[in-house]
Amino acid sequence: xxxxxxxxxxxxxxxxxxxxxxxxxxxxxxxxxxxxxxxxxxxxxxxxxxxxxxxxxxxxxxxxxxxxxxxxxxxxxxxxxxxxxxxxxxxxxxxxxxxxxxxxxxxxxxxxxxxxxxxxxxxxx
Amino acid sequence: xxxxxxxxxxxxxxxxxxxxxxxxxxxxxxxxxxxxxxxxxxxxxxxxxxxxxxxxxxxxxxxxxxxxxxxxxxxxxxxxxxxxxxxxxxxxxxxxxxxxxxxxxxxxxxxxxxxxxxxxxxxxxxxxxxxxxxxxxxxxxxxxxxxxxxxxxxxxxxxxxxxxxxxxxxxxxxxxxxxxxxxxxxxxxxxxxxxxxxxxxxxxxxxxxxxxxxxxxxxxxxxxxxxxxxxxxxxxxxxxxxxxxxxxxxxxxxxxxxxxxxxxxxxxxxxxxx
Amino acid sequence: xxxxxxxxxxxxxxxxxxxxxxxxxxxxxxxxxxxxxxxxxxxxxxxxxxxxxxxxxxxxxxxxxxxxxxxxxxxxxxxxxxxxxxxxxxxxxxxxxxxxxxxxxxxxxxxxxxxxxxxxxxxxxxxxxxxxxxxxxxxxx
Ligand SMILES: Nc1ncnc2c1ncn2[C@@H]1O[C@H](COP(=O)(O)OP(=O)(O)O)[C@@H](O)[C@H]1O
Ligand SMILES: [Mg+2]
Numbered sequence: 001x002x003x004x005x006x007x008x009x010x011x012x013x014x015x016x017x018x019x020x021x022x023x024x025x026x027x028x029x030x031x032x033x034x035x036x037x038x039x040x041x042x043x044x045x046x047x048x049x050x051x052x053x054x055x056x057x058x059x060x061x062x063x064x065x066x067x068x069x070x071x072x073x074x075x076x077x078x079x080x081x082x083x084x085x086x087x088x089x090x091x092x093x094x095x096x097x098x099x100x101x102x103x104x105x106x107x108x109x110x111x112x113x114x115x116x117x118x119x120x121x122x123x124x125x
Numbered sequence: 126x127x128x129x130x131x132x133x134x135x136x137x138x139x140x141x142x143x144x145x146x147x148x149x150x151x152x153x154x155x156x157x158x159x160x161x162x163x164x165x166x167x168x169x170x171x172x173x174x175x176x177x178x179x180x181x182x183x184x185x186x187x188x189x190x191x192x193x194x195x196x197x198x199x200x201x202x203x204x205x206x207x208x209x210x211x212x213x214x215x216x217x218x219x220x221x222x223x224x225x226x227x228x229x230x231x232x233x234x235x236x237x238x239x240x241x242x243x244x245x246x247x248x249x250x251x252x253x254x255x256x257x258x259x260x261x262x263x264x265x266x267x268x269x270x271x272x273x274x275x276x277x278x279x280x281x282x283x284x285x286x287x288x289x290x291x292x293x294x295x296x297x298x299x300x301x302x303x304x305x306x307x308x309x310x311x312x313x314x315x316x317x318x319x320x321x322x323x324x325x326x327x328x329x330x331x332x333x334x335x336x337x338x339x340x341x342x343x344x345x346x347x348x349x350x351x352x353x354x355x356x357x358x359x360x361x362x363x364x365x366x367x368x369x370x371x372x373x374x375x376x377x378x379x380x381x382x383x384x385x386x387x388x389x390x391x392x393x394x395x396x397x398x399x
Numbered sequence: 400x401x402x403x404x405x406x407x408x409x410x411x412x413x414x415x416x417x418x419x420x421x422x423x424x425x426x427x428x429x430x431x432x433x434x435x436x437x438x439x440x441x442x443x444x445x446x447x448x449x450x451x452x453x454x455x456x457x458x459x460x461x462x463x464x465x466x467x468x469x470x471x472x473x474x475x476x477x478x479x480x481x482x483x484x485x486x487x488x489x490x491x492x493x494x495x496x497x498x499x500x501x502x503x504x505x506x507x508x509x510x511x512x513x514x515x516x517x518x519x520x521x522x523x524x525x526x527x528x529x530x531x532x533x534x535x536x537x538x539x540x
Contacts, residue, residue, distance in 0.1 A: 087341035093508035
């Protein structure tokens with residue numbers, strides 16, 4: 001893959017996935033993110049799926065594993081931008097991403113990360 | 126509190142002259158008498174009073190079926206397409222709903238608006254029914270009307286609601302759900318409320334659609350609440366083996382709205398001065 | 400019109416062939432006038448089944464065709480391999496069943512996403528999965 005899908009915004013990594021990604025590209029990206037999280041130690045990772053036209057069980061597994069690996073390094077993953085048609089299809093397949101944190105847009109995802117920081121040890125009422 | 130159906134029917138009766146006046150200036154009733162408008166209005170009031178605004182076979186609609194069909198056919202004979210006629214029928218709704226909402230600000234404003242909106246959507250179906258039964262065009266048209274007939278309502282900045290009414294079939298539920306999810310994106314909503322207070326029965330397919338919508342909304346980054354699950358429906362769901370386990374539910378639409386407001390960080394409090 | 404309007408055969412030998420199959424299926428779905436949601440369902444099912452052909456079947460061939468008759472348009476996909484076959488089809492169709500520590504949602508999920516679904520399989524000889532997706536009839540415009 002020639003494009004560089006991992007961008008650093010202050011203390012957040014923004015990762016944009018696209019639809020032409022093959023299974024092996026996805027696995028490579030997963031490894032790449034793990035390395036970047038280890039070296040940058042971001043507060044959070046935003047996984048932008050707004051350009052992704054389908055999510056099958058393979059990609060769902062990759063997304064889930066990326067988030068799990070990131071969590072072990074104390075960074076929160078927020079999945080953003082899943083399209084309605086993709087979400088409907090995932091629901092029908094039974095892919096729920098294991099309750100990952102989600103947001104509508106990159107902006108909303110950033111807000112979500114900030115809110116989590118502010119109330120880190122204060123639980124919701 | 127007075128029954129909402131009675132309130133709405135009385136409103137239509139009291140404001141009859143104003144509505145007839147507004148309707149006469151709409152394209153659909155062009156060249157028609159005030160008496161025709163009045164007859165249609167009476168039909169609408171009757172189905173609302175009977176609590177059957179979603180039912181094209183309700184007695185109130187029976188009384189005006191021929192009249193509506195005749196007006197619609199007449200327009201089409203004079204060169205309008207079925208789609209254009211459907212649009213002119215759609216124009217009948219705003220003046221009525223606006224008049225209602227501007228004259229109410231209590232608890233019944235929203236449920237009343239929903240009933241009026243539903244009744245006028247069904248009116249369109251009734252009017253279009255007689256337009257060339259077999260035309261494939263029309264089948265599609267009806268499908269579109271059906272999809273339009275469940276509105277997604279903006280309750281607050283960031284909070285949407287879909288009031289589902291009547292007997293849900295799988296096709297209509299699916300279309301509604303797709304509309305809701307798209308509206309979440311369009312309006313950047315953080316909370317979506319599925320209100321099923323007005324739903325009479327739920328089968329497995331419909332319940333599955335509801336659950337999948339909750340799941341899909343969650344994947345997209347919005348919270349979905351189901352409100353108004355009546356005891357019989359809760360029982361049916363349990364019998365069908367449908368698990369509402371981790372779905373957020375609230376007793377009423379108002380409770381769901383309060384939940385939604387809290388989710389977006391707003392608190393509703395009583396004002397001090399009363 | 401009747402019979403296949405167009406048919407394309409695609410060899411499945413690597414993960415990039417799955418990407419190619421998704422593209423071709425999407426083109427057929429768009430040409431048949433499927434809604435965005437239906438396009439997504441069909442392409443997702445195709446992606447799952449093509450991956451099974453590659454991973455479990457050791458590679459094979461996928462055929463994509465669009466047929467039309469007076470009742471409407473149907474997109475048909477055939478996923479054929481000469482791999483180990485499936486011992487217990489019912490079990491393989493169960494959500495969560497996998498011989499691969501994957502998610503095990505592919506086969507059962509793909510069946511839910513499409514309108515027609517058939518599996519022919521024989522241990523030691525291979526597996527063929529056929530699916531069909533109906534497009535709404537668009538006559539009369
Ligand atoms: N083409 C095939 N050839 C052989 N076995 C298959 C094939 N497709 C599916 N299977 C079997 O069915 C099981 C379930 O398939 P699936 O639901 O796609 O789950 P997964 O691929 O995640 O394991 C697979 O683990 C495999 O054992
Ligand atoms: Mg599989």
